[in-house]
Amino acid sequence: MKDIVNIGLAGFGTVGGATYEVLKRNARDLTRRTGVAMRVTRVVCRNQQKARARLNGDDVQLSSDWHDLVDDPSLDVVVEVMGGIEPAKSLVMAAIKAGKHVVTANKAMLATYGNEIFSAADAKGVTVAFEASVAGGIPIIKALREGLSANRIEWIAGIINGTSNFILSTMRDTGASFDACLAKAQELGYAEADPTFDIEGQDAAHKITILSALAFGTPVNYGAAMIEGISKLEAVDIRYAEELGYRIKLLGITKRTSEGVELRVHPALVPMRRLMASVEGVMNAVVVKGDAVGTVMLHGRGAGGEPTASAVIADLCDVSRMLANGNSPVPIFGEHDQEVGWLPIEKTVSSYYLRIGVKDEPGVLADVSRVFADNAISVESMMQKEAPVGASGTEIVIMTHSTTEGAIRRAVRTIEALESVTSRVVLLRKEELN
Amino acid sequence: MKDIVNIGLAGFGTVGGATYEVLKRNARDLTRRTGVAMRVTRVVCRNQQKARARLNGDDVQLSSDWHDLVDDPSLDVVVEVMGGIEPAKSLVMAAIKAGKHVVTANKAMLATYGNEIFSAADAKGVTVAFEASVAGGIPIIKALREGLSANRIEWIAGIINGTSNFILSTMRDTGASFDACLAKAQELGYAEADPTFDIEGQDAAHKITILSALAFGTPVNYGAAMIEGISKLEAVDIRYAEELGYRIKLLGITKRTSEGVELRVHPALVPMRRLMASVEGVMNAVVVKGDAVGTVMLHGRGAGGEPTASAVIADLCDVSRMLANGNSPVPIFGEHDQEVGWLPIEKTVSSYYLRIGVKDEPGVLADVSRVFADNAISVESMMQKEAPVGASGTEIVIMTHSTTEGAIRRAVRTIEALESVTSRVVLLRKEELN
Numbered sequence: 001m002k003d004i005v006n007i008g009l010a011g012f013g014t015v016g017g018a019t020y021e022v023l024k025r026n027a028r029d030l031t032r033r034t035g036v037a038m039r040v041t042r043v044v045c046r047n048q049q050k051a052r053a054r055l056n057g058d059d060v061q062l063s064s065d066w067h068d069l070v071d072d073p074s075l076d077v078v079v080e081v082m083g084g085i086e087p088a089k090s091l092v093m094a095a096i097k098a099g100k101h102v103v104t105a106n107k108a109m110l111a112t113y114g115n116e117i118f119s120a121a122d123a124k125g126v127t128v129a130f131e132a133s134v135a136g137g138i139p140i141i142k143a144l145r146e147g148l149s150a151n152r153i154e155w156i157a158g159i160i161n162g163t164s165n166f167i168l169s170t171m172r173d174t175g176a177s178f179d180a181c182l183a184k185a186q187e188l189g190y191a192e193a194d195p196t197f198d199i200e201g202q203d204a205a206h207k208i209t210i211l212s213a214l215a216f217g218t219p220v221n222y223g224a225a226m227i228e229g230i231s232k233l234e235a236v237d238i239r240y241a242e243e244l245g246y247r248i249k250l251l252g253i254t255k256r257t258s259e260g261v262e263l264r265v266h267p268a269l270v271p272m273r274r275l276m277a278s279v280e281g282v283m284n285a286v287v288v289k290g291d292a293v294g295t296v297m298l299h300g301r302g303a304g305g306e307p308t309a310s311a312v313i314a315d316l317c318d319v320s321r322m323l324a325n326g327n328s329p330v331p332i333f334g335e336h337d338q339e340v341g342w343l344p345i346e347k348t349v350s351s352y353y354l355r356i357g358v359k360d361e362p363g364v365l366a367d368v369s370r371v372f373a374d375n376a377i378s379v380e381s382m383m384q385k386e387a388p389v390g391a392s393g394t395e396i397v398i399m400t401h402s403t404t405e406g407a408i409r410r411a412v413r414t415i416e417a418l419e420s421v422t423s424r425v426v427l428l429r430k431e432e433l434n
Numbered sequence: 435m436k437d438i439v440n441i442g443l444a445g446f447g448t449v450g451g452a453t454y455e456v457l458k459r460n461a462r463d464l465t466r467r468t469g470v471a472m473r474v475t476r477v478v479c480r481n482q483q484k485a486r487a488r489l490n491g492d493d494v495q496l497s498s499d500w501h502d503l504v505d506d507p508s509l510d511v512v513v514e515v516m517g518g519i520e521p522a523k524s525l526v527m528a529a530i531k532a533g534k535h536v537v538t539a540n541k542a543m544l545a546t547y548g549n550e551i552f553s554a555a556d557a558k559g560v561t562v563a564f565e566a567s568v569a570g571g572i573p574i575i576k577a578l579r580e581g582l583s584a585n586r587i588e589w590i591a592g593i594i595n596g597t598s599n600f601i602l603s604t605m606r607d608t609g610a611s612f613d614a615c616l617a618k619a620q621e622l623g624y625a626e627a628d629p630t631f632d633i634e635g636q637d638a639a640h641k642i643t644i645l646s647a648l649a650f651g652t653p654v655n656y657g658a659a660m661i662e663g664i665s666k667l668e669a670v671d672i673r674y675a676e677e678l679g680y681r682i683k684l685l686g687i688t689k690r691t692s693e694g695v696e697l698r699v700h701p702a703l704v705p706m707r708r709l710m711a712s713v714e715g716v717m718n719a720v721v722v723k724g725d726a727v728g729t730v731m732l733h734g735r736g737a738g739g740e741p742t743a744s745a746v747i748a749d750l751c752d753v754s755r756m757l758a759n760g761n762s763p764v765p766i767f768g769e770h771d772q773e774v775g776w777l778p779i780e781k782t783v784s785s786y787y788l789r790i791g792v793k794d795e796p797g798v799l800a801d802v803s804r805v806f807a808d809n810a811i812s813v814e815s816m817m818q819k820e821a822p823v824g825a826s827g828t829e830i831v832i833m834t835h836s837t838t839e840g841a842i843r844r845a846v847r848t849i850e851a852l853e854s855v856t857s858r859v860v861l862l863r864k865e866e867l868n
Contacts, residue, residue, distance in 0.1 A: 022726045026586050032651055032769045033583050131581070137727035139581025146580075147565070147573025149467050150747030152460050217466055275709055275733060292456045293571035293744035296734035299709060300727060310727035313584030327761035335466045 001326040002076070005038045007316065008069040008100075010091055011082035012045035015105055015132070017054055018305030019079065019312045024058075026313075034317050035324040044069055070094040077319050079312060080104040081132075089113055096120045096128070101329070103315040105132035105308055111206035114213065114220035118332045127322070127329035129315035134207040135160050135284045137307030138300040139314060144214045144288065151290025153215040155255040157433055160207045162282035162302045163191045163198035164230050164250040168267075169280045172238050172247065178231060190282055200229035201250065201265040208252030211286070212263050216256055217337030221263070224342045228266035237355060237426055240385065240397050241269050244353075247277040251431060260343035269353055269430040275299075276433055287433055295434070346406030351380070351430040354398045356415060357423030364420045368396065371418075375411045377403045393422050399430070435760040436510070439472045441750065442503040442534075444525055445516035446479035449539055449566070451488055452739030453513060453746045458492075460747075468751050469758040478503055504528040511753055513746060514538040515566075523547055530554045530562070535763070537749040539566035539742055545640035548647065548654035552766045561756070561763035563749035568641040569594050569718045571741030572734040573748060578648045578722065585724025587649040589689040591867055594641045596716035596736045597625045597632035598664050598684040602701075603714045606672050606681065612665060624716055634663035635684065635699040642686030645720070646697050650690055651771030655697070658776045662700035671789060671860055674819065674831050675703050678787075681711040685865060694777035703787055703864040709733075710867055721867055729868070780840030785814070785864040788832045790849060791857030798854045802830065805852070809845040811837045827856050833864070 007023075009016050020040055023030065031037050042061040045051050051062055061068070066087055069078050078095040080102060082088050088109050093116075095102050102121070104110070110117065110133055121128040131141045135158065144153070159165050163185055170181040182199065185191035197203045205225040213220040230250050241248050246269035255262040270277045275297055279285040284302025289295050301307035322329060358364045365382070372379050378401040385395040400408070412425045441457075443450050454474055457464065465471050476495040479485050485496055495502070500521055503512050512529040514536060516522050522543050527550075529536050536555070538544070544551065544567055555562040565575045569592065578587070593599050597619055604615040616633065619625035631637045639659045647654040664684050675682050680703035689696040704711045709731055713719040718736025723729050735741035756763060792798045799816070806813055812835040819829040834842070846859045 018726070022584055026584065026725070029586055029651070029771075030584070032771060033579075035765070035769075137582075137724075138730055139577050142576060142581045143573050145467075146752060147576045147748055148571075148744065149751040150456055150460065150464070150744045152463055217463070275712055278709055278712060290571075290744060291460070292452070292740040292747075294735045294741060296572055296732065298730065298732055300730035306726040307728060310582065310584045310724060313726075314581055317583040318580060321764045322761075325762050325764055327756075327764075328759050330755045330759055330761075331469070335469075337463075337466060 002323045003036050005036050005076050005320045005323055006074050007038060007040045008042040008044070008072060008075040008078045009040050010044050010066055010069055010078060010080045012043050012051045012054070014305040015081040015308045015312065016045065018309035019081065022306060022309045022313055030313070030317065034320040036320045038316055038320055042069060042072055042075060066091045070098050075100055076323060077101045077103060077316065079316070080106055081312065085109050085112065092117055092128070093120060096124050096126055099124060099126060101126045101319045102128045103312055103319065104128065104130050105312060107133040107203070107206040107210060111209040111220055111222040114210065122331055125328065127319060128332060129318060130210070131315050132308050132311035134210055135286055136300070136302040136304065137310040138284060138286065138298045138302065139311065140211065140286045140298050141214065142314070143296070143298060144211065148288060148290050148293060148296065151292050153256065154289040154291060155253065156208070156211050156215055156286060156288050157276070157431060158208060158211065158252045158284070158286035159249050159276065159279050160252050160284050160286065160302060161198050161204040161250060162284060163195060164204070165279065166190045166282045167199065168230060168248060168250060171235055172242070175235055175239070177235055178233055199231050201227040204250060204252040204265045208254050208263060208265060212254035212261060213333070215254065216261050216340050217333070217335070218261060218340050219336060221342065224263045226264040226266070226345045230267050233267055234426070237428065240355065241353065244399065245272050246270060246430065247272055248428065249276065249279070253431065257343055259347060260341040262343045262348050264345070264348065267428055269428055270433060274433050346404060348405040349402050350405065351402050352400045352408050353428040353430060355426040356396050356398070356421060357393060358396060359393045359420045359422055361420065365396065367418050367420055368415060371411050371414045372400070375407045377407055377411055436757045437470050439470050439510050439754045439757055440508050441472060441474045442476040442478070442506060442509040442512045443474050444478050444500055444503055444512060444514045446477050446485045446488070448739040449515040449742045449746065450479065452743035453515065454488070456740060456743045456747055464747070464751065468754040470754045472750055472754055476503060476506055476509060500525045504532050509534055510757060511535045511537060511750060513750070514540055515746065519543050519546065526551055526562070527554060530558050530560055533558060533560060535560045535753045536562045537746055537753065538562065538564050539746060541567040541637070541640040541644060545643040545654055545656040548644065556765055559762065561753060562766060563752060564644070565749050566742050566745035568644055569720055570734070570736040570738065571744040572718060572720065572732045572736065573745065574645065574720045574732050575648065576748070577730070577732060578645065582722060582724050582727060582730065585726050587690065588723040588725060589687065590642070590645050590649055590720060590722050591710070591865060592642060592645065592686045592718070592720035593683050593710065593713050594686050594718050594720065594736060595632050595638040595684060596718060597629060598638070599713065600624045600716045601633065602664060602682060602684060605669055606676070609669055609673070611669055612667055633665050635661040638684060638686040638699045642688055642697065642699060646688035646695060649688065650695050650774050651769070652695060652774050653770060655776065658697045660698040660700070660779045664701050667701055668860070671862065674789065675787065678833065679706050680704060680864065681706055682862065683710065683713070687865065691777055693781060694775040696777045696782050698779070698782065701862055703862055704867060708867050780838060780843070782839040783836050784839065785836050786834045786842050787862040787864060789860040790830050790832070790855060791827060792830060793827045793854045793856060795854065799830065801852050801854055802849060805845050805848045806834070809841045811841055811845055
């Protein structure tokens with residue numbers, strides 16, 4: 001049983017720095033809550049000078065080699081907030097091997113190497129905590145692992161990339177193009193110079209991969225994710241969706257079906273009356289549907305120094321309470337559920353929004369309708385729209401009833417080959433979230 | 435270290451029955467997650483016949499005397515879902531004394547006798563878990579105690595009484611009176627035959643009392659709560675609030691100020707753009723503002739058999755994991771924070787909405803304005819409204835800037851004494867929730 005917990009920090013950027021500050025600022029409350037004093041005694045980072053300024057004379061060992069954390073026998077916990085796969089993964093594996101508990105915010109690392117990392121930790125009897133890896137300050141990992149543990153989880157849907165949600169909110173508010181709104185996001189510091197990971201959906205896919213494994217008791221399987229970003233989204237589809245009563249959000253979705261688990265990231269039409277449709281700007285939100293609880297939504301800041309530090313320190317509190325009470329760690333994932341597999345994307349069931357550029361001539365609607373009928377896809381509504389300025393012909397916007405991804409893809413291929421169709425088909429999925 | 439956890443259930447009504455069902459239905463997942471088998475071996479309830487039918491031949495001991503739970507040495511945990519103060523409190527105290535862990539959904543008992551119960555449990559080294567006591571299936575207790583433990587909590591605001599929220603939503607949607615909407619709620623089973631506890635705010639006050647103690651590390655202090663219900667709310671104020679850009683919600687609020695903790699329940703004007711304003715029907719939502727995380731909102735079903743069972747079983751999972759790993763319980767509240775006291779209600783700061791019936795004659799506005807000026811209350815807006823059909827005179831609706839409850843109460847008393855004022859003043863508080 002300990003009354004002081006010694007912490008080593010790997011990374012002293014936005015999140016590492018905020019973690020240090022909040023630990024210091026709220027030290028009294030943290031000790032009251034956990035029964036121990038948590039103190040950062042060692043920091044490893046690249047920019048020593050900046051770090052020294054921020055440490056402001058505090059008694060903390062500072063160096064640039066992550067091995068120093070592993071080799072320091074006084075450290076109880078290593079906090080990994082460097083980001084990126086390497087050297088983060090080597091550090092985490094070495095820290096586990098040295099018998100240290102690990103707290104990490106690294107979604108890319110966990111979505112890719114989580115299985116290896118978690119089984120090493122279980123074997124060694126240490127914990128790897130990762131609340132900060134998904135949705136920043138929102139305690140969604142704890143909610144899934146503990147707060148909702150009574151439930152058989154049916155699905156999870158999350159707005160879990162603030163950059164994309166800011167861009168989509170701005171596109172809707174201003175009617176501006178994706179490129180213009182991305183530029184705005186970059187100007188405000190909400191998007192990085194290279195925004196690929198955020199706007200193409202990989203970041204959201206890392207996060208939903210982690211949530212999926214927790215919810216369904218499966219190994220993490222980033223490779224199973226279907227990923228579609230928002231960079232090709234056009235303002236006109238946001239407008240049409242509004243007319244139909246929907247907002248477009250980039251969702252990470254994982255769903256349990258009788259045939260396997262779905263794992264996907266894509267822009268989706270969400271009914272306006274759902275709270276999820278009102279999640280604006282850089283905010284994140286996750287909805288969990290459980291068999292007993294129904295839907296539960298958690299909403300908050302998904303990124304930024306202090307919100308992420310909030311999650312890192314929550315994990316540190318858990319580890320500290322465990323050390324304070326002389327308790328052994330609870331296994332991270334529990335047993336994997338051997339009965340659960342993954343659903344091939346073609347078998348995913350959804351309703352769809354399609355926008356199709358067509359020649360303005362008789363018979364076009366009949367041709368298109370025929371394709372849906374041939375693929376046994378039932379159409380909910382069909383609207384004819386004026387073509388954008390400068391374009392010839394007209395556009396039709398179609399909402400379907402539920403069908404499979406396989407069927408809709410076949411239909412799209414056939415439609416695009418029609419002589420009367422003048423553009424590629426814009427295809428978006430609809431999620432009712434109820 | 436255990437691999438079977440024996441559970442005794444006190445109460446087999448909506449929540450007790452659902453707890454039993456969900457434990458059975460999700461047994462496989464629960465064992466996978468906790469490493470132990472949880473089984474209900476004893477049930478105590480009033481209606482033996484109904485219980486026996488529901489147990490459907492399962493091997494469970496059934497009786498009507500709660501002492502049977504305390505006296506059964508094989509039970510690890512007692513789940514108290516009887517409700518009401520007695521005999522619930524006697525059972526809980528006796529179970530603690532017998533060294534059993536306790537899971538309870540009983541907000542009234544905890545808000546009133548929580549200090550006594552928690553210190554008995556700490557002294558005995560058992561845990562009293564109470565996720566189900568606030569907001570049903572929403573894991574807000576765990577979020578506060580663990581998920582947000584990094585933060586210095588600034589305030590909490592919750593829509594934590596589904597009956598009231600259903601009535602308020604219906605009043606807004608239909609324009610109908612409070613009485614009509616209460617009757618509708620009773621018809622749908624959302625309000626009890628005697629709805630006093632829900633509509634007069636006591637139920638919400640029990641819940642916010644518990645959240646307040648957790649957030650600020652204070653003893654539970656139900657007596658410190660200011661409580662105002664919705665039974666006197668008129669449809670016209672809901673309409674005027676809408677015109678001003680607000681929705682009226684019954685909020686439980688607790689706030690930390692430099693002078694002490696506020697604890698109150700009352701109808702409040704919430705800006706429409708907040709997600710909280712869109713929480714409809716019987717749904718619950720709680721917003722927590724932390725210094726690091728900012729605002730986090732949790733939303734879901736606040737009542738009902740299975741949502742509440744979800745919370746009860748989450749607690750059972752925590753207890754079971756602890757028993758499975760041979761761990762000792764983590765203290766329930768941590769040390770009380772000796773530096774925190776309560777704020778007298780007169781010192782509470784808010785903005786206010788006032789509706790005042792006045793004679794339609796010159797000088798009235800000047801008289802009323804003078805009262806605000808005399809009390810150093812700054813007026814944000816003032817609107818003159820037609821009086822309701824059948825009434826003489828007119829009405830003025832005023833929104834103030836921030837002022838103290840003491841100042842506004844003095845102003846209201848003076849205004850009501852004015853010769854030109856023809857009715858009691860309707861006074862509502864505004865909460866920005868940002």
